[in-house]
Amino acid sequence: METGGVDSSMLSLNMMEEDEHPHQFSSISKLHNNSQTTTSVHDLLECPVCTNSMYPPIHQCHNGHTLCxxxxxxxxNRCPTCRQELGDIRCLALEKIAESLEFPCRYISLGCSEIFPYYTKLKHETICTFRPYTCPYAGSDCSFLGNIPYLVAHLRDDHGVDMHSGSTFNHRYVKSNPMEVENATWMLTVFHCFGKxxxxxxxxxxxEMAPVYMAFLRFLGDDREAKNYSYSLEVGGNGRKLTFExxxxxxxxxxxxxxxSHDGLIIYRNMALFFSGGDTKKLKLRVTGKIWKEQQNSQGVAS
Structure with missing residues (x-):
C-alpha cells in the first residue's frame, strides 16, 4: 500500500532527536538585522557545559562565568571554566538581555513560520503542531521521532505493521489459551483513508481483577484534527454483539x-468465550469497524 512516499524532506531519527534537557533548545537562528550582534548574544547565552541555550535562572561564578x-x-557547584565555587549568584543582566530577543520556532524546517520572544519560544515548542511525533507502536521501547509519512514508513518497515487502504476493516483475533490473560498489546493495522x-x-x-480484551483506534496526527473523525467497532457471535463508537x-x-482511560471496545473474557462458541480452549474474536469523517458546519466544527 502506498504510504504517501518518503522523500528528502523527511527527517531522520538523528535530526529529530529530542534534547536531553526539556527546558533547553540547541539551535537559535540569527536575527535578520544586526546579525553580528545577535551571534555574540547567542554565544553569551550558550551554556559552556551542555552547549544548549540558557533560561532563568542563569548562574555565574565570582569571575563572571555563566552556566545553566x-x-x-x-x-x-564548581565553575567549569575557572573551578571557583559557584554559590547562588544570578546573572540578572544576561537574563534581562534575553528578554529583548526574538527567534523562530525550532521546527521551522518542518513548516512552522512563527517567531517568538526568547522566553516564550520554549512554551510554544512544547505544543507546536509541527513538532515531531513519537512512535505509537506499543510494547517496545522505540525512540523513533519523525513526521507522519516517515512515521508510517517506520511502522511498516521496522515494526512490520500491516498497511490497509480503506475506511472499513475486519480483523480476526485468535488465542490458543484464553484462560491466561497477560498484559499484552498489539498494533494490528495502519489504515489510510481520507488522506490520513x-x-x-x-x-x-x-x-479490576477481571481479564478483558480492548480494541481502540488512534489518529496519526494532532488532537484537534483527530476530532474531525469518528469510528465504530463491533464484535459478536452466537446471535450477540457488542458495539463501540x-x-x-x-x-x-x-x-x-x-x-x-478505557476509551474503546472492552470485552470481558467470559463474553469473549461466548462469542467464540463457548470454546474454552481457543478464543476466536472477529472485530469489524468503520472510520468516517464528520461533516463540518459553517464554523468549522464537526457535527
Missing part, C-alpha cells in the same frame, strides 16, 4: 493514557 541551572548541579492514517490497537489485560485519540497522547 541544570548543569550547575552536574558540576557539583489511523492505527488499530488490541489489548489483553486485567481490569467514538473519536480516535491522537498519538500525541501516550498509549498508556489511552489504554487507562
Amino acid at each position: 541551572s541544570t548543569c550547575k548541579t552536574r558540576v557539583h 492514517y489511523f492505527c488499530l490497537h488490541f489489548e489483553a489485560f486485567q481490569l 467514538g473519536s480516535p485519540r491522537s498519538i500525541r497522547e501516550s498509549h498508556k493514557k489511552v489504554k487507562d
Whole structure:
C-alpha cells in the first residue's frame, strides 16, 4: 500500500532527536538585522557545559562565568571554566538581555513560520503542531521521532505493521489459551483513508481483577484534527454483539493514557468465550469497524 512516499524532506531519527534537557533548545537562528550582534548574544547565552541555550535562572561564578541551572548541579557547584565555587549568584543582566530577543520556532524546517520572544519560544515548542511525533507502536521501547509519512514508513518497515487502504476493516483475533490473560498489546493495522492514517490497537489485560480484551483506534496526527473523525467497532457471535463508537485519540497522547482511560471496545473474557462458541480452549474474536469523517458546519466544527 502506498504510504504517501518518503522523500528528502523527511527527517531522520538523528535530526529529530529530542534534547536531553526539556527546558533547553540547541539551535537559535540569527536575527535578520544586526546579525553580528545577535551571534555574540547567542554565544553569551550558550551554556559552556551542555552547549544548549540558557533560561532563568542563569548562574555565574565570582569571575563572571555563566552556566545553566541544570548543569550547575552536574558540576557539583564548581565553575567549569575557572573551578571557583559557584554559590547562588544570578546573572540578572544576561537574563534581562534575553528578554529583548526574538527567534523562530525550532521546527521551522518542518513548516512552522512563527517567531517568538526568547522566553516564550520554549512554551510554544512544547505544543507546536509541527513538532515531531513519537512512535505509537506499543510494547517496545522505540525512540523513533519523525513526521507522519516517515512515521508510517517506520511502522511498516521496522515494526512490520500491516498497511490497509480503506475506511472499513475486519480483523480476526485468535488465542490458543484464553484462560491466561497477560498484559499484552498489539498494533494490528495502519489504515489510510481520507488522506490520513489511523492505527488499530488490541489489548489483553486485567481490569479490576477481571481479564478483558480492548480494541481502540488512534489518529496519526494532532488532537484537534483527530476530532474531525469518528469510528465504530463491533464484535459478536452466537446471535450477540457488542458495539463501540467514538473519536480516535491522537498519538500525541501516550498509549498508556489511552489504554487507562478505557476509551474503546472492552470485552470481558467470559463474553469473549461466548462469542467464540463457548470454546474454552481457543478464543476466536472477529472485530469489524468503520472510520468516517464528520461533516463540518459553517464554523468549522464537526457535527
